[in-house]
Amino acid sequence: MIWEVFRQEKSGGYHKHCGNVHAPDRELALQFAAIQHGRRMKTHSLWVAPQREIGEIDADEMSFGGMTDKTYRWATSYTDIEPAAPEVAESEAEQADVEHSLEADS
């Protein structure tokens, strides 16, 4: 059986997919994951989930955000407005990053 492995680098962070392992049950999957994925990389916690329990939908089946013109929902579109506060500027910067990566892909 195959188990997908998710690694969290530090406490409070996100568990991000990092690979998978063969194992007959959850307990061994955790041990194998710890050996294969937690030994070298900085690790605070690991999750395992059976591969068959994972659902997927991809860009062939679905048009995800950024594929159609939705400029009205980006802070960056309101060019005549200066961000009112630091937290607004921060949000706008995060959005700009995503916009750039969408542009780079298309």
Add this chain to the structure above:
Amino acid sequence: MDLETVKERAGPRQFAPKDDMPEKYRKAATRMIQFHANSEVMGGYLEKPFIRQAPSIDRKLAFSAKVQDEIGHAQLLYRAAESLGIKTREEMLDELANGEGKFLNCFHYPMESWHEVPMIAFFVDGAAMHRQATLKNTSWTPYAHAMDKVCFEEGFHVKHGESILSELMNGSKATQEKTQEAFELWWPRIIQFFGPTNDKSVHNDFAQQVGLKTKSNDELRDTFLDTYVPKAEKYGLEIPEYPRIEYDEAEETYHVNEDDLDWDEFWTIAKNDSEGSHEQIGSRAHAQAAVEWVRESMDSWEQASNTGTPQAAD
């Protein structure tokens, strides 16, 4: 984990669902996140009619995107609240419908004209974002993760709201006057967004001790005023004489004279007992009942597909 340990370890993203948290922590966090989630729902409902009333196609698109975002924020937050193991999403939604669920004071008032829109979309979203940015450092990790996504989206809300304000304040004299009127009506409510001064607020201390909150009501209100008073003035809005707001030269921050605010009204609202509360809760409950059949059919579908899963042998 006992309460002493919790207070010692309290810090940004310190606690997660796998930690054995004391009931007092879990209840306080549930109360706070449920309130936040409810407020997202009620804010979304208050703004929903303005998708239809928006004066241009751009505003309409932006408004419908914004309302979608708010309902999405509520969903994220109910998940974060559920992860504390005190209440289910179902229970929290029912509490909101039957009038037990508490939510932000500003969303208990009717909003009728387009001139009022930036009072919510700029000032209240601005206030909310000001607070939410500090909650990225809350001690309950699922809450902090929800804030990452919420803050990512909120920048658009605040700028969109400010763009509406700018447009109105550059409009005809009559438009400017109506906007000023709306501002005078909403301004005290916006200040009350941050609640009463620290010593009057009941849950404040504990929430700060265990790291659920990182800033006090007072700090948040003052720094909000520092940014948004000059903004209002920049667009030509006049700050009403009451509540008195004074600039403290030494501390370089604004303070509000709390006695000038209507706290009876605030506490009536906090009990969901104002006329507006009944109105807003009632119309939301009505909407929830109208789509009961959707939830029911999803539940029965879920049950039907679950019976296919093999049971563990014992």
